[in-house]
Amino acid sequence: MTATPEVAPAPDLSHYSDYADLAAEIHRLKAVPLAWVRSSLKVPFANFGDALSPVVATALSRLPVAHRAFDGRNLRLAAVGTIGQNQRNGTVHVWGTGFDAAHGRMAESGRYVAPPDTQFVIHAVRGPNSRRTLLQAGLHAPAVYGDPGWVLPRIFPRILPQGEATPGTELGVIPHISELATPQPEPLMRVGLARYEGGTEEGVRIIPTYHEPSMAGFRGKLDEILGCRRIASTSFHGLILADAYGIPCALLSGSLPPGPHIIPLPESAGLLDHRVADFYLGTGRRNLLVYGQPTGQPTDWAALIRAIDRHYQPFAHDHAALLEAFPVRPAIDPTAARWPLPADFEQLLRW
Template structure:
């Protein structure tokens, strides 16, 4: 058979087979491409799942670490909140008929607890038999009944629930003390001496106020003097009752503004008082929270005790020097200070304001305290994160707090 004849017979079959093979190759290439896409998608899914698993492991490790340190949200307190239809039972010194004003430091307790928990608060007396929380203020020694959870609270080491100063602080027989954090090591020392367990977690919740309120305020005064309420002749937001004291003679001539920590018992009253403090370029204070807030807002400041005139350096290690008030010693030692500067001046003598201003400028140093351990010790599930620089506050909810 000739080659041409053979070609005519074989070639069409070969062409059909080649086309079939090409179709098979195209089909297999399509399958391979689909398999590769599926493999890539599965690899991406596995990668995402691995990342999520890693994040879960980190979160679990953090929760275990917190639980191991006793820092997990307290189920018993959470149950009490649930019993109260979502209100946090809280003890603090609020306004009364006898003193119809709020004191700035005390009033920060319901605000900060409410913002951190995302819940309203209910006021509970110091002698309430119910489980409750105590936070801002030197109020630990005054609790006389019930189960009290303490978070950043101060205790007066020289007083107990009856006010007896003869023996110093002793545990009240009707109180179950549950301590999550305290203001500082001197409070902790008093608790341990009384047989009450307390972790070495320090700080005052008022430190968190700049995360909640940070209004822009024009600086109007060279120096603000934030008074302790004991320095007022008459309780109230105004300071006219002290202007006649020799200590404050000539204050206005040097741009000095005297500030009472009392304010109207309302949200607007608290904001207004804070703005008054923030309007000062410097602060000196015999009020603990006056000084703490200055430091929290990074306003140059010094302690201003009723003491012999002049610059003083108080030792905070081991014990603390008199006449340094225990509140200052407690907090500032707890945030890592080994000493603190002050400018003393007795109420009976004029203050050399230029020297005071110069001392603030020379000796103030900002604190490196962050408050993270205190935040972690909050005994309820927080609705805010420590990593957030600003914590949202609802004006209506804040106005509804029991000031």
């Protein structure tokens, strides 16, 4: 008699979600449906800030992620990045996402208008400006704020290479991807951006956020950042990750007069990049260090380093509410200082 082959039981995923629709989709896919900007044939590199979405979602859930388009008619989770206004169709669970009304669907009033055939389930947004955009559009949005990228030190703590007492790079400069001549990991800047010239001779490292689409590429980019004693950034995630890891940092601005500025919050939030203002307003931070440097003039790197050393103030904020709002029930203790990663973590990710 032929033995009946043993059928492996389906994995128990009941603890992975508190929301019935998302839970059902996770059960069907055996993965978290996630919308983020991933590498493509057109841009064969991952952008570090965008890649934080699958890294954090997988670290919390220990599930693989299934990539979802911004305009699909399916159910999905949107997390890291200013991507909320680009979502349309289907059901979108929002966790720590930014909404920029200026680049979304606009009404005659100049306000964001939620697209038709789209249901938003808002768990948390990046900050109060994103929440205001949603409230003005008639959408329910709780006052839960934060960027999931802030938790990266719990996943990858800052550990210097063996034998090194201090980071080797005096100043890391992280440009926004719009300042690159082409989307690539090499620091080839657009013509006319003289402020990035001449840094390598003075212990300065220009660190674009693009990297090879792999775990090794992601970790290599993170190690570049963590190998710096100070950070100056026009990249939003370059700035907040430096802050999260306790690396003295400054926002680099081309619109403010040259030199250091201590920008009070919330009074002068309008002087900041909208993403930066949105996030830090939600954290309760009272001021932010900004260094004015015209884009067309060479930077006095020594003066920038002195400004950071003199004016940077370490900052930490309580992001417990953000973690509690994660709509996929975590498979680890999110309050732990360190999140242990499964052996197959790299295989669970998509780039």
